[in-house]
Amino acid sequence: xxxxxxxxxxxxxxxxxxxxxxxxxxxxxxxxxxxxxxxxxxxxxxxxxxxxxxxxxxxxxxxxxxxxxxxxxxxxxxxxxxxxxxxxxxxxxxxxxxxxxxxxxxxxxxxxxxxxxxxxxxxxxxxxxxxxxxxxxxxxxxxxxxxxxxxxxxxxxxxxxxxxxxxxxxxxxxxxxxxxxxxxxxxxxxxxxxxxxxxxxxxxxxxxxxxxxxxxxxxxxxxxxxxxxxxxxxxxxxxx
Numbered sequence: 596x597x598x599x600x601x602x603x604x605x606x607x608x609x610x611x612x613x614x615x616x617x618x619x620x621x622x623x624x625x626x627x628x629x630x631x632x633x634x635x636x637x638x639x640x641x642x643x644x645x646x647x648x649x650x651x652x653x654x655x656x657x658x659x660x661x662x663x664x665x666x667x668x669x670x671x672x673x674x675x676x677x678x679x680x681x682x683x684x685x686x687x688x689x690x691x692x693x694x695x696x697x698x699x700x701x702x703x704x705x706x707x708x709x710x711x712x713x714x715x716x717x718x719x720x721x722x723x724x725x726x727x728x729x730x731x732x733x734x735x736x737x738x739x740x741x742x743x744x745x746x747x748x749x750x751x752x753x754x755x756x757x758x759x760x761x762x763x764x765x766x767x768x769x770x771x772x773x774x775x776x777x778x779x780x781x782x783x784x785x786x787x788x789x790x791x792x793x794x795x796x797x798x799x800x801x802x803x804x805x806x807x808x809x810x811x812x813x814x815x816x817x818x819x820x821x822x823x824x825x826x827x828x829x830x831x832x833x834x835x
Contacts, residue, residue: 598621599620599621600618600619600620600621601618601619602616602617602618603617603618603619603626604616604617604816606693606816613695613698613816613818614630614693614695614698614741614742614745614747614750615628615629615630615693615745615747615750615816616628616629616630616655617629617661617814617815617816620657623657623660624660624662625660625662626660626661626662626814626815627657627658627659627660627661628657628658628659628660628661628691628692628693628747628751628815629655629656629657629658630655630656630658630693630745630746630747631651631652631654631655631656631744631745631746631747632651632652632656632746632747632748633649633650633651633652633720633746633748634650634651634652634653635652636721640720640721641718641719641720641721642720642721642723643718643720643721643722643723643728643730644722644723645722645723646730646732647716647717647718647722647728647730647731647732647737648732648736648737648740649718649737649740649741649744649746650744651744651745651746658691658747658751659691659751660690660691660815661690661691661692661754661814661815661816662689662690662814663687663688663689663690663754664688664689664690665687665688665689666685666686666687666688667685667686668683668684668685668686668760669683669684669685670682670683670684670761677766677767677768677770678764678765678766678767679764679765679767680762680763680764680765681761681762681763681764681765682759682761682762683759683760683761683762684757684758684759684760684794685757685758685760686755686756686757686758686795687754687755687756687804688755689755690753690754690755690815691751691752691753691754691815692751692752692753692754692798692803692806692815692816692817693747693750693751693815693816693817694750694751694752694798694799694801694817695750695816695817695818695819696800696801696817696818696819696820697749697750697752697798697799697800698741698742698749698750699819700800701738701741701749701750702738702739702741702742704734704735704738706799706800707799708749709734709738712734712737713734714731715731715732715733715734716731716732716733716734716737716738717729717730717731717732718732718737752797752798752799752803753797753798754797754798754803754806754815755795755796755797755803756793756795756796756802756803756804757793757794757795757796758790758791758792758793758794758804759791759792759793759794760789760790760791761787761788761789761791762787762788762791763785763786763787763788764785764786764787765783765784765785766783766784766785767781767782767783768782768783768784769781769782769783778835779833779834779835780834780835781832781833781834782831782832782833782834783831783832784829784830784831784832785829785830785831785832786827786828786829786830787826787827787828787829787830788825788826788827789825789826789827789828790823790824790825790826791825798817801817801820801822802820802822802823803817804823805820805821805822805823806818806820
């Protein structure tokens with residue numbers, strides 16, 4: 596009675612490579628992503644500690660739901676004489692995701708964003724006395740503090756994507772066969788490409804469709820996913 600939140604998964608309770616919470620809040624969509632943000636003053640400036648390091652907010656914030664709001668696609672076939680071209684495009688829209696790849700790429704110095712401050716990070720914020728920060732912090736120490744402080748801002752992304760899912764080019768050879776092989780009623784040769792191209796995404800490095808899990812307890816969390824594969828092939832279809 597009186598409970599307004601259920602924590603489904605405490606990601607950062609299972610290892611240093613994770614960050615954030617997945618929760619159910621009363622009156623909101625399922626699968627809300629929650630964690631701390633930067634500590635800010637009344638002017639909206641990031642407040643650092645006396646050593647120029649990060650500090651998290653007093654309370655956690657809600658970054659949005661991992662649920663997609665719209666899923667759809669379109670397929671069309673273009674015909675010209677004996678040739679036909681099938682093009683299929685689809686996508687998902689409206690969800691958010693925590694990216695473990697982005698978090699650990701920054702912490703380990705392997706992400707593109709870790710190039711900033713290789714000789715020392717001077718973060719744009721204010722010190723406890725209200726003055727602009729001028730303290731240089733080693734990048735290894737500074738970027739590791741995102742996980743230590745559970746500040747998720749740089750690792751929350753839209754999981755929207757649009758994919759060119761399928762291209763198939765087909766040539767109808769039936770008219771050539773009918774002249775000499777009467778028992779063949781149809782003959783087509785197709786060249787296809789599956790998972791042809793990722794046309795739009797917001798999350799860096801990884802395929803937003805290849806997350807660790809789609810279960811309710813893992814939705815909205817990307818965990819070092821492997822690249823998806825592109826399939827090329829030929830298909831010969833004979834009708835008797």
